[in-house]
Amino acid sequence: MDRYLSADQALARLREGNARFVQHVVSLDALLSHAQRSEQARAQHPFAVILGCSDSRVPAEFVFDQGLGDLFVIRVAGNIAAPSQIGSIEFAVDRFGVKLVVVLGHSNCGAIRATLDYIANPSEASPGIHAIVDRIRPTLTSLVSGCECHDEAELMQNAVRANVRATVAQLRQSSVLLEGLHLAGELKIVGADYSLETGAVAFFEGD
Numbered sequence: 001m002d003r004y005l006s007a008d009q010a011l012a013r014l015r016e017g018n019a020r021f022v023q024h025v026v027s028l029d030a031l032l033s034h035a036q037r038s039e040q041a042r043a044q045h046p047f048a049v050i051l052g053c054s055d056s057r058v059p060a061e062f063v064f065d066q067g068l069g070d071l072f073v074i075r076v077a078g079n080i081a082a083p084s085q086i087g088s089i090e091f092a093v094d095r096f097g098v099k100l101v102v103v104l105g106h107s108n109c110g111a112i113r114a115t116l117d118y119i120a121n122p123s124e125a126s127p128g129i130h131a132i133v134d135r136i137r138p139t140l141t142s143l144v145s146g147c148e149c150h151d152e153a154e155l156m157q158n159a160v161r162a163n164v165r166a167t168v169a170q171l172r173q174s175s176v177l178l179e180g181l182h183l184a185g186e187l188k189i190v191g192a193d194y195s196l197e198t199g200a201v202a203f204f205e206g207d
Contacts, residue, residue: 005047007188010100011203014048017065022199026065033067046072049092051167052104053079053111057196060104064201072098078111078163079103080135081170090177099187101171101178104201105164106194112159115140139166157193164191165204 005013020027033040049072050060060066060073072092074085081089081103092098105112114129115136125133143162149155168191172182181187191204 004097005099007099010048010098011102011188011190011205013066014064014100014102014201015203018063018199018201020065021063027067030061030065030067030070033069037068040069044069044072044096046070046092046096046098048072048100048102049089049098050074050102050104051076051079051081051085051089051171053077053106053109055106055110058104058106058194063104063194063199072096077132078109078115078136079105079167080111080132080163081167081174082131082135086171086175086178089171090175093181093187094177101187101189102203103164103167103171103189103191104194105160105192107160107196108156109160109163111136112140112156112163116144116155116159119144136163136166139163161191161193161204164193167191168204 017027047070051074052058052060054075054077060071064071074088076082076085089101093101111132115133118133119137119141139162140159143159147155147158149158168189171178171189173179178187178189182189193202
């Protein structure tokens with residue numbers, strides 16, 4: 001594989017991989033990568049960064065049908081962008097020349113549910129959980145106050161996507177490195193929403 005994929009080429013590769021995943025197909029390249037562990041040990045050349053949720057049902061390498069060394073994956077509950085996550089993305093972009101960053105949310109996200117529950121009924125939680133909820137809460141508070149959702153499922157979907165978009169905006173604005181590359185057209189930062197039910201990923205490229 002060409003290790004110097006453009007953002008558009010990287011995005012196309014993720015789309016193609018997810019289409020295979022939805023159809024329960026595993027590529028030969030992904031399978032062969034497992035036999036190339038010794039080569040992978042010497043160097044890595046990821047073509048995309050995925051900032052995803054820690055949810056055990058959303059492993060990015062499977063969702064996008066990629067092999068060892070293809071993706072630089074950062075997983076944290078609620079796919080939030082705290083300083084350590086931003087630093088990890090900066091590292092991958094600076095060290096490996098990655099041109100694409102994807103913030104990957106997913107349906108029925110537990111961190112989103114916990115935040116919505118807290119907004120409806122503030123309660124005590126551990127400092128660690130509060131650190132996650134407090135990063136998500138401002139976006140969802142605004143959403144809940146103005147949402148004309150018909151049911152809980154619609155509210156949840158809107159909340160997941162609002163949180164992804166907020167993280168994308170944060171990455172574009174809170175890092176001098178990422179902001180500069182994004183404004184120069186040298187880095188694409190996009191949001192996406194993974195459906196646990198269908199396995200399909202919807203990208204938000206126009207945001």
